[in-house]
Amino acid sequence: MSIDLCGDSSWVDEFLLDGPDTEECLFLDGPVRRGELRRLVARRQELLAGAGLAPGGTAAFCLAPSLAFVAGLLAAWRAGAQAILLDHRLTAFETERALEQLAPQVVVSPAAPYGGHLRGFHTVQERVAARAGGRPAGNACVLVQLSSGSTGPSKVIGRTAEDLVGELDRYTRMDGVPRRGERIVSLASMVHVLGLVGGLMYGLHTGAQVAIPARMTADGILAAVAAGGAPTTLLGVPFHLELLAAVAAPPPLPQLTGMTTGGELVRAQVHDAFVDRYGIRLGNMYGMTEVGVIATDLFGKHRPALEPAPGLVIREEGGELHIAAARSPYLGATDPSRWSDGWLHTRDAGTVEPGSGLLRVRGRRDSQVSVGALKVDLTEVEHTLAALPEVAAAVVVHGTVIEAYLVLREPGTLARVEAGLAEQLAGYKRPRVLHVVDRLPRTATGKLVRDPNVLLAVPDLEGNSTR
Structure with missing residues (x-):
């Protein structure tokens, strides 16, 4: 399939909306059938057109997960427009800054406030309004997203319809993904790539019902599983896995x-606890907003290695994983350190095994630091710290020295943490400063934030422990 311009909408009906009218494709507070979804999309398309959205135009969505979000997004695509997705959890300041930067012609936002930060989905009455100074797409991208920003500022990423259909094809060619007649209980945000493509779009494409829990608590997630009798796969991130x-x-x-979990590699202790309690397969998925799914181990056969997703070409260059990509996914000036000569630089340290082609992702490349001319992998330090029985969560960063931010399970146990580190890590690897905090900041997708500037603003409960 080749789609050259934003404005061609035939792919929406063919790949996402096609199917029997009576098929239950979604489940929020009740089942949503395909015929009903098509009617909702058609009505939203009229609203968007009334606000001035035309083929090649741009529409920003600032909605919580909801039927209104799903129908509006599909309507924008069906109108041949570019959809810009902004997480509803952004502050008003962050949202306005993004809108000023991206300049959509139409903005879809809630007409009234809604509460409940633990809710999986909301009932939303949307407001569709033209925005002064908005610009048409000017490129072939039908989807614009902001990266999670777990290690620094977010990047603006654009994907074409061809990119999205290609990713759907990769999913359909994998073993271990749900099929028609099965269910996906999606815990990942629809605004971000895992929940959007791996959950919502893949389910619509393949005929697997996509269900969203009413509440994103352990009880709420398990209740969503129990609500249906068909074979069910959970799709989330390590944060959800730890809850369960x-x-x-x-x-x-x-x-x-x-x-199946996306994002960071699940720590061995959490992996083993989950498998022991539930007795089911736990798969891992590696991907990026820029590309979508890159590699998987859906049956846990290769842990911690991963098998490349069908159709992707991946190489190791200087200890970094590169993905073949004909164009840069970044909107604006191209940074050659992120994309050059047909290769996307993931900035993830990793290896590709000769023969098998299996990938080993060894963490962010910026997690490899030098301490007194000795190499230290901050991911190793972080996993060691987080595995100590006294530690509930931890992040390790490097500035002038290695520093750790940690949440203790019980107050007053920092000395035992220091003793455990001394037993398990060489002196040059151990954090020089331990910050005990009440909680660690996370991105909207549940990833732990490793941006030192953000972490510096987190109050230290017990004062620094300088070693």
């Missing part, structure tokens, strides 16, 4: 066949 692994005695759920 902490449930001491989960109820019997014979329909739960597996879980």
